[in-house]
Amino acid sequence: MFVRRLRGFDRPTFARALPRAAVALALSSTILAVETHKAAAFEIFGIRLWGSSKEDDADVVDPLDYAVTFEVDTTDDDLRKAIENASLLKGEEERPVSGSLGLLAKARNDRERLVAALFSKAHYDGVVNISIAGKNLDDLAPDAVFDGPQPIPVSVTVQPGSMFTLGDVVLKGDAANIRGADFGLIAGGNAASDAILKAEAGIVRALKEEGRPLAKVTSRTIVADHATTTLDVTLDVAAGPIAGYGETTVEGTEAVDRDFTVYMTGLERGRQYSPKEIDEARNRLLALEVFSSVSINEALALNPAGEIPIDVRVSERKMRYFGAGATFSNTEGAGFEGYWGHRNLFGRAEKLRISGSIGRISDTTELSKLNYNAGIMFEKPGVIGPASKFFANAKVSFEHPDAYDIFSVKGNTGISYELDRRQTVSAALAVDYSDIEDALNPEGKRYLLVSTPLQYAFDNRDDKLNPTRGFRALAYIEPTYDALNGNAFVKLKGEGSAYYGLGDQNRFVLAGRVAMGSILGAGLDDVPADRRFYSGGGGSVRGYAYQGIGPEIGGKPTGGLSYAETSVEIRYAFNDKIGIVPFIDAGTVSAKQFPDFGAVKVGAGIGVRYLTPFGPLRVDVAVPLNPGPGDPSYGFYAGVGQAF
Structure with a gap:
């Protein structure tokens, strides 16, 4: 049997007799050096707002342009993409290098990256050839000069070879009693370098979870058998003491x-x-x-x-910050928000944030009918242990949604506590003074509410801004007493959302949400209009107006004592930036204490997502599937973040 240990560096048959140095590169998480470029132009969301791409290269000494011919001999699209993405020669082709030495260094670095990419896909007998100006990279002198006409031609050809599988797997030392199969190390299994590294990390992690901080892989032997296209792996692991x-x-x-x-x-x-x-x-x-x-x-x-x-x-980080945001909907108008904050007010991560907003712009022409909000928020972490946080908020509002007109002054203070990484509980004391005119109280009514909001949240989503796995559940109860009118009621809410990604890259994500709520202990007219339940709009049932679902008096929404909503989305990512999201929403609001589901409204539509570091930019268009006489023909919504 012909067995080749991965060592040596046979230049003419570089990838047929892969060097141990190259294997170490792929199997030790080595960070490769890459060229960095000073950005003189300004870009946002990948769009250049000013400055030219040439400005990015202004500081390159002795700039040399090159053009790449890139060939990969495979019909496997995923493998081809992985190889092409690994190449800086190809990915940065439009950027000049710093003279001939810069081009040589980049080409040698590229060859190592391409070999690592082949290893990451379990191809251990591939061939990588790079030539510059018609000469093979290995035949070029270390100080070769390329003084011909630019761009200098560069040719990269990759023959991936065969895909290897795991052969013999041997765990030695303190890992001798560990089952390799529990970590994916099994004969006939995935031999990709990424899979081996993941298995190593899993074995070490398992030992560390026993309280052994010094656990590590002390040696690794990798042997490629080209005759059988198998990879034998031997790992020697030292657990170390419990500490x-x-x-x-x-x-x-x-x-x-x-x-x-x-x-x-x-x-x-x-x-x-x-x-x-x-x-x-x-x-x-x-x-x-x-x-x-x-x-x-x-x-x-x-x-x-x-x-x-x-x-x-x-x-x-910088401790002071400021910013602005905007939203728009054809059913709710435009809204703008500005804020200023401090992340470290007294030196122990105390947060202070002051904000103000204006809403319903373009939805009304009267300045007195716009929505105005101003608020201040303070947080102090670690008040009763590292997992705790004290918070206090105050807010003044003057708002005119379709259901009511309200002036209110609100304040609350409380503590939240992380039971663990996934679970959080919070409790607060809130005081709310409001003066409200609505369909049930057309002459206006004043309220002074004292409440104790209690909340439990479970969240194991893999990404809070753009989740692809996991679910989130929330339970909320708020006992409330109205000191001016002598009424008491309890507000209950529950909400859950789940996410399931399909495929290795999570190109498709199925997302669903359900929510229900009920107010107990008081009649509809005794509950302040802003505390009742409403549905419709960009945050609930798209295609309908904000607060447009539920009971009405004279065409004006009254809100309800109960509600139920559900949404389903199929999130498809075209690439790393652009996604498309068909969706369907449904909801109902009832004047009774429990939803009767007698008048469920359904909306459907499609949205576009542009992914940014601070969350997806969202644009949705929806139509009501069973509209009433006063419902819009469509709804348009724009904002930041997924719908749920």
Whole structure:
């Protein structure tokens, strides 16, 4: 049997006798150096607003242009795309390099990247050839000069070869009793370098979850059998001792108090080490929003007390910020918001945010009928442990939706607490003074509400801005007493949403939402109009007007004591930026305490999503499928974020 160990560096048959150095590149998560470019022009959402692309290259010394011919001998589109995406020569073809040495360096770097891409797809006998100006890269002198006419021709050809599968899998050392199959290491299984790295990380993680912070793979032997296209893998793993946390040190803090940062990690000295707690500590520090990056690393050795010291390194963000936002709907008009905030008011990640907004622009021509809001918010983390947060809010509103006219002053204060990474509870005390005119109280009525909102939330979504897996559930109860009118009622709400991605890249995501609510203990006219339930509009049943679903008096919505809504979306991503979303929504509002589902309204439509780092930009168009006499013929909605 012909067996080839992956070592040596046979230049003429580079990818047939793949070098151990190349395998190490693919199997050790090495970060490759890439060229960086100073951006002199300004772009937003991938659209250049000013400046030319040439400005980006103004600082390149001795710029040299080149043109790439790229060939991949395969009919596998996924493999072809992975190889092409790995090539910086191809991806940055329009950017000049810094002279002949820059082109040579980029070509050599590209060859390593292409080999790593082949390994990541389990192709260990591929051939990568790169030539510059008609000469093979290996035949060029280290100081070769390309002084011919530009662009310099560059040719890249890739023959992927065969796809390998796993052969013999041997786990040695402290991993000898671990089943490789539990981590995907099984004869005939996936031999991709990514899969092997993932299995290694899983084995080490499993040992660390036993409280062993020094667990690691001490050696790795990879043998490719070209005759059988199999890859034999031998891993030697050292578990190390069980240990508790030692001292936690922090570097990188300037404006943020260092001791507070240590406290917020929650890594109590002496408690048994847990990689899950390390992850939670990192997420908790990032959630403070005062750090742009957080890394938490265990020391390489235990201290004399047998504990593992923890090193935290952070980079601080700018603490002051301001911004603006806008929304638009043909049924609700346009809205604008401005805000100013401070992320670190007193040095311990205290947040202060002041905001104001105007709504219903273009929906009315009377300034007195626009919606006006102003508010201030304060948060202080870590008041009763790292997982807690104190909050206080105050808001003044003067609004004129279709259902009512309201002037209100509201304030609340409370505490939220993370039971774990997925579960959060909160409790608050709220006071709300309002003066409201609506269909049931046309002369106006004043209220002074004192309530205690309580909430439980479960959230295991993989991405809060654009989820592809997981679900979110929320339960809300708010006992309320009206001190001016002597009424009491309890508001109950429940909501759940689920997400399921299809395919390796989650190109299709099925998303669904259900929500229900009920108000108990008071009649419809005793509940303030802004506390009743409404449905319709961009955040609920698209295709209908805001508050357009439910009981009416004289054509004016009254709201209800109960509601139910559901939505289903199929989110399809054309590429990494653009997506299309067909959807259907349904909802009902009832004057009774429980939904009777006697008048369910249904809307359907399609939307476009443009993905940005701060969430998808959303544009939806919907039509009502069973419209009433006063319903619009269609609804148009634009904003930031998915519908749910």
